Amino acid sequence: MLLRLIIRDFVIVDRLELEFGAGFGALTGETGAGKSILVDALSLALGERADATVVRNGTERAEISAEFDVAPGSALEAWLQANDYDTDACLLRRVIDAAGRSRGYVNGAAATLGQLREVADFLADIHGQNAHHSLLRSDAQRDLLDTHAGAQALARDVAAAYGAWRAAREARQAAEKDVEATVRERELLEWQVKELVALGFDAAEWQETEQEQRRLGNANALLEGASAALAALEEGEAASLPLLQHAGARLTELTGFDPALGDAAQLFETALIQLEESALALRRYQDRLELDPARLNELDSRIDAVTQMARKHRVAPEELPDLLQGLQARLAELTLRADPAALAEREAMAEAAFRQVAKQLSALRTKTAKALSKAVTAGMQELAMAGGRFEIALESLPEGASSGLESVEFLVSANAGQPLRALAKVASGGELSRIGLALQVIASQANPAGTLIFDEVDVGIGGRVAEIVGRMLRELGKSRQVLCVTHLPQVAAQADWQWSIAKQTRDGATTSSVNVLDSEARVGEIARMLGGEKITETTRRHAAEMLGLS
Numbered sequence: 203m204l205l206r207l208i209i210r211d212f213v214i215v216d217r218l219e220l221e222f223g224a225g226f227g228a229l230t231g232e233t234g235a236g237k238s239i240l241v242d243a244l245s246l247a248l249g250e251r252a253d254a255t256v257v258r259n260g261t262e263r264a265e266i267s268a269e270f271d272v273a274p275g276s277a278l279e280a281w282l283q284a285n286d287y288d289t290d291a292c293l294l295r296r297v298i299d300a301a302g303r304s305r306g307y308v309n310g311a312a313a314t315l316g317q318l319r320e321v322a323d324f325l326a327d328i329h330g331q332n333a334h335h336s337l338l339r340s341d342a343q344r345d346l347l348d349t350h351a352g353a354q355a356l357a358r359d360v361a362a363a364y365g366a367w368r369a370a371r372e373a374r375q376a377a378e379k380d381v382e383a384t385v386r387e388r389e390l391l392e393w394q395v396k397e398l399v400a401l402g403f404d405a406a407e408w409q410e411t412e413q414e415q416r417r418l419g420n421a422n423a424l425l426e427g428a429s430a431a432l433a434a435l436e437e438g439e440a441a442s443l444p445l446l447q448h449a450g451a452r453l454t455e456l457t458g459f460d461p462a463l464g465d466a467a468q469l470f471e472t473a474l475i476q477l478e479e480s481a482l483a484l485r486r487y488q489d490r491l492e493l494d495p496a497r498l499n500e501l502d503s504r505i506d507a508v509t510q511m512a513r514k515h516r517v518a519p520e521e522l523p524d525l526l527q528g529l530q531a532r533l534a535e536l537t538l539r540a541d542p543a544a545l546a547e548r549e550a551m552a553e554a555a556f557r558q559v560a561k562q563l564s565a566l567r568t569k570t571a572k573a574l575s576k577a578v579t580a581g582m583q584e585l586a587m588a589g590g591r592f593e594i595a596l597e598s599l600p601e602g603a604s605s606g607l608e609s610v611e612f613l614v615s616a617n618a619g620q621p622l623r624a625l626a627k628v629a630s631g632g633e634l635s636r637i638g639l640a641l642q643v644i645a646s647q648a649n650p651a652g653t654l655i656f657d658e659v660d661v662g663i664g665g666r667v668a669e670i671v672g673r674m675l676r677e678l679g680k681s682r683q684v685l686c687v688t689h690l691p692q693v694a695a696q697a698d699w700q701w702s703i704a705k706q707t708r709d710g711a712t713t714s715s716v717n718v719l720d721s722e723a724r725v726g727e728i729a730r731m732l733g734g735e736k737i738t739e740t741t742r743r744h745a746a747e748m749l750g751l752s
Contacts, residue, residue: 203222204269204326205222206219206269207222207244207266209264211257212256212265213258214258218715220240225684226676227701228693228694230687238687239714241687244326246296248268253302254301257298261300263298264297266296268293269291269294270325270653271292271652278321278325285317292321292325294313294321308321326653326655329655330657337634338625343612344609347594353566359559360606364556366552367549370552371549374542377542388536388537391532394529395529395530401522403511431484435477443481446477450470556602557602564606564607567596571596574594575592575594582636585639587617590615590617590618593612594612596608636667642656643675653684654678654684668692669696672695672697676697691728694731701719702717702727724745725745725746725749726745728745729742
């Protein structure tokens with residue numbers, strides 16, 4: 203349920219902070235007062251695209267925050283946990299700057315528009331005032347049926363399976379069409395893979411080879427440097443180590459006469475020990491390091507072979523294993539292409555997988571279409587279309603499509619005795635509005651969202667039908683939070699609570715405000731909706747009657 207909506211500097215709203223209640227709430231007001239702006243703001247918080255035009259003139263950015271409650275164990279709580287968001291509440295925030303850039307947040311953490319749209323599925327379902335027009339499109343009809351059936355995920359699986367089948371079919375057709383080119387490419391790949399396998403390149407071995415080659419290549423210089431250092435220490439005529447050893451022994455003797463020499467003698471002894479260890483290490487290094495021209499030539503040849511292979515394929519030596527893996531994968535693909543039976547088998551398996559999941563979707567659609575057709579037909583009787591019928595036709599597609607094994611079409615007969623025909627061909631504007639409203643209200647009952655929003659969906663109806671629509675929304679509000687932007691007093695009078703949206707001009711700037719109506723104020727607002735600018739006592743009595751207050 204929507205708990206709170208905060209809007210700042212959005213279109214003609216400077217600042218609004220609204221707290222929502224449960225049940226059925228009506229949002230009313232004069233035309234152009236900004237009733238739908240609240241719905242538009244909430245839509246942005248739920249991930250709709252935005253541009254700079256929504257930022258109120260003269261301000262730097264617009265900001266919308268919407269807070270929803272989180273029921274323990276709900277799908278919403280599971281989504282928040284899966285995306286590493288706090289689960290105490292669900293606070294969506296959207297910021298749009300004057301340049302049109304926007305940022306989204308969930309519970310204070312950054313979120314992408316995709317994430318906002320994902321979580322919106324659990325929160326609110328918005329029906330716009332022109333939503334019934336989209337029902338004339340076959341894809342919108344199919345989506346509504348799948349949504350009502352809870353089959354969106356299954357429909358996505360069907361589309362993916364169809365794509366895999368189509369790719370397998372195209373692979374077989376391409377192989378049959380261009381056999382010679384495939385053979386040539388395969389021969390080249392076989393030779394390249396053979397060369398790379400024979401090279402036997404290994405990244406760790408390559409690193410060791412380079413290090414050993416550098417060492418052997420500089421062996422003379424290394425030996426000369428080690429010998430020079432060793433001569434300076436203990437092997438030459440001017441060797442320093444014997445002199446230093448003699449001086450150290452003398453210092454140690456002198457500390458017996460003056461202990462103040464102790465620190466210097468100890469430091470001298472430590473340095474002498476390190477020099478002796480250095481001389482020992484140099485001798486070991488000389489013994490271990492050998493001049494090995496044969497091994498050096500071997501290493502040079504190996505490095506040259508690897509470098510030439512890498513240059514040939516225009517990659518770094520370290521990338522040769524990845525290159526080999528890619529070539530082997532492509533060769534495996536071409537090998538499959540050269541085997542028509544294997545390609546045909548893969549295509550048949552992909553088709554079987556598609557048809558299996560598509561049949562599951564068909565069964566769910568068939569069951570739901572019958573139930574939804576019956577419910578909408580019943581709704582039409584209430585909405586002044588007595589004798590009318592509604593039916594969802596599923597036309598088989600033998601070849602299948604990404605949408606499944608059938609097309610979906612809404613058929614309607616507006617009056618008794620008339621044949622069923624496509625919705626787009628038989629419904630007048632008023633009939634389309636009523637059928638669309640019945641569909642939206644009935645389909646919303648299966649929607650997981652806790653908040654249902656109807657933005658002037660009652661356009662084109664009035665009188666007794668409007669009163670019925672109000673009762674339908676009130677009934678829906680017993681199990682959901684329902685918000686309805688309406689201009690019809692018959693609908694507003696059925697609401698559990700009502701707000702009035704007004705527009706005013708102050709200091710040359712136009713802004714919208716929202717007034718929470720108590721019982722007395724509701725009478726006045728319903729009377730205004732009934733009678734226009736001049737409100738009489740008769741109009742007020744009629745309004746009170748509609749509200750059940752008389």
